Amino acid sequence: MDKGTVMEAVRTTGIIAILRGVPVDAVVPAAEALYAGGIRALEVTGNTPGCLESIRRLRANLGRRMLIGAGTVVNLAMAQLVLDAGAQFVLAPDLNPAVVAAVHEQRKLIIPGVATPSEILQACRLGVDMLKLFPAGALGVRYLKELGGPLDGLRIIPVGGVDLGNTKAFAEAGAAAVGVGGALVDSSAVASGQYEVLTERAAAFAAAFREGRPQPAASPSC
Known part of the structure; x- marks a missing residue:
């Protein structure tokens, strides 16, 4: 799948589910539950035990329905x-030119972490297509909105501290999507096999982002 297709799918969905610490045997049922709630893109973090096997299993079982990425790279x-394990896109908490170049060589989407205008512009000069604003919860919705003044047109994905209470506001402020971890992929629900909790939360997050996303202006009637 080419970068453009992945970018459009992420933008359309509006939510990237972050699977951090989810056991290998639970990743497929967790992903199925998220899919049932409307999520179409997820990442397995690189500091999750067995992350490579998790990516392989997700690609094998849901690769035709969901975008499977890797985070914390x-x-x-x-x-x-x-x-090599099959990740279709890569996210990082920082901006590392070597990682950006390596992912670009494979013609995959890289979403590096940025926090300042200088990092944002450096990423743009490296040819980055989407940016991860991190830690978004600490920086705040207003910060994202004010970036849109001098740096409009950027595809920014707030990650870190995103919850159901601020998802709509981030969408209103111009976020291309948001990345959501524990507020969506509840570890206790996964541990107890209550995957319906993930489905319910997924639907709520997807609805909140859709509600906040600016709608295109209507065409004038004849």
Whole structure:
């Protein structure tokens, strides 16, 4: 799947589910539950035990229905490993030019973490197509909105501290999507096999983002 197709799917869905610490045997049922709630893109974090096997299982079982990415990719070796495992896109908490170049060489989407205008512009000069605003909860909705003044037109995905209470506001402020971890993929629900909790939360997050996303202006009637 080419970068453009992945970007459009992420933008259309509006939510990237973050699977951090989810056991290998639970990733497929967790992903199925998220899919049932309307989620179409997820990432397995690189610091999750068995993350590579989780990516392989997700691609094998849901690869035709969901976008499977890898997150918390902090070095070149990890970037290569997750791509070899089948990750269709890569997210990082920082902006590492070597990781960006490696992922671009594989013609995959890289979403590096940025927090300042300088990092944002550096990422743009490296040819990055989408940016991860991190930690978004600490920086706040107003910060994202004010970035849109001098740096309009950017595809920014707030991650870190995103919950149901601020998802709509981030969408209203111009977010291309949001990345959601524990507020969506509840670890206690996964541990107890209550996957319906994930489905309910997924539907709520998807609805909140859709509600907040600016709608295109209507065409004038004849």
